[in-house]
Amino acid sequence: MHIGNAIRVLRIKRKLTQEQLALDADIATSNVSRIENGLRQPSQKLLIKLADALDTTPSSLYAACEKGIVQNVTDADGYSDHNEVIAAPETQILLRLFHELSDDNRKLLLEQVRLLHHWQHGKI
Numbered sequence: 001m002h003i004g005n006a007i008r009v010l011r012i013k014r015k016l017t018q019e020q021l022a023l024d025a026d027i028a029t030s031n032v033s034r035i036e037n038g039l040r041q042p043s044q045k046l047l048i049k050l051a052d053a054l055d056t057t058p059s060s061l062y063a064a065c066e067k068g069i070v071q072n073v074t075d076a077d078g079y080s081d082h083n084e085v086i087a088a089p090e091t092q093i094l095l096r097l098f099h100e101l102s103d104d105n106r107k108l109l110l111e112q113v114r115l116l117h118h119w120q121h122g123k124i
Contacts, residue, residue, distance in 0.1 A: 003042065006061045007021075010056065025049040025053035031046070035050070047061070059095050066095070
């Protein structure tokens, strides 16, 4: 899933139109459309504006992309354990770096992380 899909699904969950999101984020509606359709990759500054307008964080949007699903990335009662992990500076760095890798390198890294996880838990 690309970041635009995560933005679209969360926008729909929030019952916002592209026009409303664009207005809240102070950007052009055409930019929202291009991002949601994968025709444009948002800059960090633009992603922050969109995340703020959706009441979430850029790292939560990236996490939703990497998992292939979009969850409710905010918690009205405060942070759940999941959100605290996502908000951690180390996690945000990992997500940013992971996002910058090629698809092949992402797959390779995921295989390595799974292998390390299995080793740590005595499964190999």
